[in-house]
Amino acid sequence: MEIDLRLESSLWVGKKRYKAVLTGWHFQWTEVDKNNREKKTTSVPVSELIGLEKGQVEILPRKSVEDTDKDFTVFYVKRSSSGGSYGLLWQFGRIQFSCASRALRDQWTSHLRAALKTHSPSRPHRLLVFINPYGGKKKGRHIYHSLVAPLFELAGITSHVIVTERANQARDHLLKKDLSGFDGVVCVGGDGMFSEIMHGMIGRTQQEAGLSENDLNVTLQPCHLHIGIIPAGSTDCVCFATVGVNDPVTSALHIIIGDSQPLDVCSAHHPTEPVRYSVSLLGYGFYGDVLAESERHRWMGPLRYDFSGAMVYLSSRSYAGVVHYLPADPLLSSPRDNTRCLSGCSVCSKSTERLFPHSTVSESVHSFQCSQYRSDRSEAGWVSVAGRFRCVSFTCMSSSCPRSPLGLSPSAHLADGTGDLILVRESHPLGFLKFLHRHTSSEDQFDLPFVEVHRVKAFRFSLPPGEEEDSLEDMESEAARERENQESPQCGMDSETKSRTGSEQQLTDRAKVGYKPRGDWSREKSLFCGPCCTEAPAVSVWNCDGEILPFSEIQGRVHGQLVHLYARGIEDKAACVG
């Protein structure tokens, strides 16, 4: 039986009288003056109420309740127009109403609670929170305890908090520990920490489904737990691109109200390595080199990327390779259609219907996607491009971030089952600088003769014929053999570098850092072996959402809407703030 949630009465805020109306979906209050004229109305969707309490309640600086019997306090999401040039900042709104009687107060609180239950069914009650205490400016713990935990408490959310003590602790926990009772997982950290959590969640889901995630042909099962991101890292691109701002309170409010944003994920495969996943950036060449270089300067905090970016730019490298890609349907969207994926995006909604044609996801989705991908795997429809590239980048979304407010690919979609492949060919250094600089403005970075962008479902990158990647073991033994035969140093470097043979150099180039999780933060080998060294490395590494993949040849495939975030995409500023 449907409960009638409608309620209307006069309420007071201080000395001002308001006409308050609960329609079921909305709660609104309008100031009424002495002549019964209605003034400004504030309307809040019930789904955006954070909570309510009887009495006069303050939560800042600390929660205090004065249990008056005619008052109740409502907490709600309030949008602010001062959220920077891109998304909308959400703030915590609080209003304290007084009623004519205690009975009316109880009627309001019970109706509002019932409306919340009915219209906000997907709110989390119990969350597993991982804090990386070393991410970004090392403020994760403080951000969570001072800004986020009080809001969770107010909203009645209980949380189990784990402050990590090592890299990959969160991933391992998600892979092995009992997760029953949790509605979602919260990541307090940057893109690397998010990536760790995403790997744990995707891995766990496939384990439970009995699927082999390393198999490129397997259709992965979407994860059922949502992930919330409290930005506390260096780039925080996943948060920025899915919420529109990097603000812990805004993110906490999206988590509290149980927002849901599906996200495409690209799996990156190499024959001898475990699968890796990426949402923001799979980048070879410039972005791979910047990451490898930046690991040596972690002490600089987020600035390490700017410093390393400048260093790598000055080294002016390009790398040979062959890129194959499987184009997505050009009738659905294009990376140069000048559209933006905003909250409620119709391209993404249509993709949901295409990717999950029946409302009961599981088997139907599985078989549909499998057959679709199997036919894609034939060479039919694949396109190849060979050459020397300054960078080969792939992103499943715009990858906007404070450094680049419109992102690597401004018209990419969060959840359309495709990604954008950006190929930047060898070019004059000033041309490349122009390309990079355009990321910081609204000028079109693809409108340059040496840049191409393709919307794709899958891609692979290989080294040129004859220079294909050997297995690292082969290279190691070859290097050892060469070392035995060779005595003369290559140039006047330090003794370790001097004794490096051709294969060793190549080995170092390819596996520059070995396959270590970035969080180990061990001393990496510099990309710059010294002014005397004129020979640039022949190969680069991949930057996989801030993690180094120590190999060159990969195959990537987009898995549409594989994970869900507590977010709603970028809200259209014009539509939301009056």
Ligand SMILES: CCCCCCCCCCCCC/C=C/[C@@H](O)[C@H](COP(=O)(O)O)NC(=O)CCCCC
């Ligand atoms: C002359 C001005 C040049 C400005 C170039 C700006 C280009 C910025 C593009 C940024 C794309 C970011 C994609 C996201 C990558 C993150 O996953 C990764 C890890 O983040 P985190 O864990 O929070 O540290 N960040 C990077 O790889 C940084 C790339 C910076 C390149 C300059």
Ligand SMILES: Nc1ncnc2c1ncn2[C@@H]1O[C@H](COP(=O)(O)OP(=O)(O)O)[C@@H](O)[C@H]1O
């Ligand atoms: N306690 C820890 N000690 C060292 N590394 C950690 C720890 N917890 C997480 N990490 C790792 O730190 C890396 C970077 O974290 P992140 O939060 O993304 O910061 P940043 O944005 O500054 O790179 C992640 O790859 C994660 O695996």
Ligand SMILES: [Ca+2]
């Ligand atoms: Ca996408």
